[in-house]
Amino acid sequence: MSADLPTSALELRSTLTDDGLVTMRIRETEVAAPTDDQVVVRVDAAPINPSDLGMMLAGGDADAALPAGDGVHDAVAVPVTQAAVAAQRARLGKPMPIGNEGGGVVVAAGSSPAAQALLGKTVGFLSGNAYAQYRTLHTSQCLAMAEGTDPADAAAAFVNPLTALGMVETMRAEGHSALIHTVGASNLGLMLNRICLDDGVGLVNIVRKPEHVEQLRALGAEHIVDSSADTFLDDLTAALRATGATIAFDAIGGGDLASILLSHMEKVAGEQAGEFSRYGSDTHKQVYIYGGLDRGPTTLRRDFGMSWGLGGWLLTPFLIKIGQEAADRLRQRVADEITTTFASTYGTRLSLADAVDPEHVKRYARMATGDKALVTPNA
Secondary structure (H helix, E strand, O other), rough: OOOOOEEEEEEEEEEEEOOOOOEEEEEEOOOOOOOOEEEEEEEEEOOOOHHHHHHHHOOHHHHEEEEEEOOOOOEEEEEOOOOHHOOOOOHEEOEOOOOEEEEEEEEEEEOHHHHHHOOOOOEEEEOOOOOOOOEEEEEHEEOOOOOOOOHHHHHOOOOOHHHHHHHHHHHOOOOOOEEEEEEOOOOOHHHHHHHHHHOOEEEEEEEEHHHHHHHHHHHOOEEEEEOOOHHHHHHHHHHHHOOOOEEEOOOEEOOOHHHHHHHHHHHHHHHOOOOOOOOOOOOOEEEEEOOOOEEEEOOOOOOOOOHHHHHHOOOHHHHHOOOHHHHHHHHHHHOOOOOOOOOOOOOOOHHHHHHHHHHHHHHHHHOOOOEEEOOOOOO
């Protein structure tokens, strides 16, 4: 335990109401003393990942954000369509915790050896309520970092690193030899590029701007395709020929990108087929959608034969599927390489008050590549 542990602290909560508003508000909350297998973490940093925005903003229109403070604590209100309200009725009127992961220093610990071993250490943690000054957590939610690690580095130790590793593990488990990623210049994309370079895995990086091509090339990436270029489809085909990639992980979601990927994987597979078949090649082609940068419908043209799959991919079910031993192995790799392979960069750092400022909300809700926000609750 710690003698100076506060009894209360500030946190962010998000509440959706049936009048079509979602409000993110700073509020006071109790800091619970740790039980035997728990620790209290002073939260120094917590990233705003795309996966956080659904709970934060409930699918609302961030560009219409307005201040909604009560004179005591700051807040922001965002309008939500009635269709979106209806789809989320289970959360109406409930102040929902927000923030999937964070980093900080363990300032109090329970009596168990596992808890005591973390006292004073910098940790990354996975909690679902990271936008807070302090969090009381089970030791299993924490990942200890090497001495001297900046909590800002530790803050992104779970969602992006384990997702990137999970993509490579899924590729291998399903019998593929190379993969495609549709947001190559994102923090996650840069991690995946480093993993694939280190592990000798073929990777097709899709980006959306010419400057992202140069960024990835400077980091050693070999196959980079700019979807904004006139030569996009030809470049994609060439990269698929060079790598043999037959599985893709798509963060865009909406539109026809998944269809384009399946079609061009089939085109390359067909070139290698011995005989023509009206059912297409027998090479299985897979696209997993793991994000929703485009919330519109996913459209398919069905010009890619009959051996294909399209589905969703989420980190938590993947970790459950591979089991604790394999998950721990991946977590340890993240801890060992948190400032190299799994390093993150941020476009802006926000206090709790900044995080509910309408102008900042509009900025981080755009999910622009290279402009991720980092919340610093104790700043």
